[in-house]
Amino acid sequence: MKPASFEYHRPASVAGAVRLLAELGEDVKALAGGQSLVPMMNFRLARPAHLVDIRRLPGLDHIQRDGDALRIGALVTHHAVETAALGPDFAVLSRAMRWVGHLPIRTRGTIGGSLAHGDPTAEWCLLATLLGAVIVAHGPDGVREIPAEEFFLGVFSTALEPDELIVEVVFPRPAPRAALTEFAERRGDFALVAAAVDLDTDRIVLGGVAAVPLALPPVSGECGYSDTRHSRVADAVRDTPEASAHYRRGLVRTLVARATAEAAA
Ligand SMILES: Cc1cc2nc3c(=O)[nH]c(=O)nc-3n(C[C@H](O)[C@H](O)[C@H](O)COP(=O)(O)OP(=O)(O)OC[C@H]3O[C@@H](n4cnc5c(N)ncnc54)[C@H](O)[C@@H]3O)c2cc1C
Known part of the structure; x- marks a missing residue:
């Protein structure tokens, strides 16, 4: 598959890139690694008329x-x-x-x-x-x-x-006791469900159960992954389209336990 035709721009500075984005309006996309944008263009899921290539902009690789x-x-x-x-x-x-x-x-x-x-x-x-x-x-x-x-x-x-x-x-701050783990159907695929845990803040964040990363903040008086937190997951996954909600809830329990063990180690 090939993308629809587009005009290619390669500004020399961040200010120049931003100026181009503003001038060219809604029909423009920045191009970085191209690992999401180019497949979308090839499948015609994105058809920007202009691409602003930012890959060689100085000062953004520290x-x-x-x-x-x-x-x-x-x-x-x-x-x-x-x-x-x-x-x-x-x-x-x-x-x-x-x-x-x-x-x-x-x-x-x-x-x-x-x-x-x-x-x-x-x-x-x-x-x-x-x-x-x-x-x-x-x-x-x-x-x-x-x-x-x-x-x-x-x-x-x-x-x-x-x-x-x-x-x-x-x-903003060190996270020496944090870990992320996930389950995907094939190696290299996006996760079906992912879990990230920070033991120092008692924060848990889940992917694959809601439209945005789902943060489960600490519950006062409880520590770790509790029934209170799991009921928030149950609410969030009820309407997920693929894989059954029951299956995802099971994955969440397993992955949070794995991420917690990795973070503690
Ligand atoms: C087979 C396959 C498997 C993948 N698996 C995973 C995975 O498991 N996990 C994962 O996280 N990703 C995965 N990816 C996606 C990959 O991580 C992409 O690199 C990433 O999503 C987009 O980064 P990019 O630099 O390639 O951005 P691009 O593809 O160049 O751009 C993506 C979008 O971001 C915009 N953009 C890019 N840079 C900027 C910027 N600095 N400011 C504003 N807008 C910007 C673009 O305009 C575009 O809309 C996978 C991709 C493929 C093809």
């Missing part, structure tokens, strides 16, 4: 400690995070990358592209929600910071404006 925080540039690939020496504080990010597609996808796909795409089972969407990340977006009016809990609005829908570029993602 992985940098900033006090307690970790700052990751939007063009950093999944594989760069997988192989980075992040130390125990953020090792959860490296370990989680093994679940993202296959190696060729991980070497091209980017953190910014993954978050902008907004697939509710994508590992980056879960990790950003679990760890309270801040998504830094550059638009015509400057830079704004969007907390992950306000960023995901629905399946493939985010708070990002069409003329905004993600430039950086900030993970």
Whole structure:
């Protein structure tokens, strides 16, 4: 399959890219790793008239400690995070990358592209929600910071404006006792259900059970995965289209237990 024809643009700076996005209106898409956008264009699920190639923009490929925080540039690939020496504080990010597609996808796909795409089972969407990340977006009016809990609005829908570029993602605090695990029907597929756990904040985030990553905040007086939390999952999965809700609920229990064991280890 080939995409419909489009006009290709390659700006030299973030400001130039944002200017193009604003000028070209609704019919334009930024191109990063192309691992979601290009298949969608090939299947004619997306037919942008203009592509703004951001892959070579300078200044968006850093992985940098900033006090307690970790700052990751939007063009950093999944594989760069997988192989980075992040130390125990953020090792959860490296370990989680093994679940993202296959190696060729991980070497091209980017953190910014993954978050902008907004697939509710994508590992980056879960990790950003679990760890309270801040998504830094550059638009015509400057830079704004969007907390992950306000960023995901629905399946493939985010708070990002069409003329905004993600430039950086900030993970504000170490998460030495966090883990993500998942179940997919075939290796490399998107997860049917994914679970991420942070033992230090007692936060649990699930993918594959709702239109956005489902955060199960701590329940006062309870610790771990309780009946109260499971009833929230039961409500959320009742209307999921594929696989039975019963099956997904079973997966949730198993995966939360596995992620908890991995985080504790
Ligand atoms: C076979 C296969 C299996 C996969 N499995 C998984 C998986 O298990 N888990 C997973 O998470 N992903 C998976 N992916 C998707 C992969 O991770 C993509 O890399 C990712 O979803 C998109 O990143 P990208 O850099 O390729 O973005 P692109 O495909 O270039 O862009 C995706 C969308 O984001 C927008 N965009 C890109 N960068 C920015 C930016 N900086 N600011 C604003 N908008 C931007 C684009 O305009 C487009 O709408 C899979 C893909 C394939 C083909």
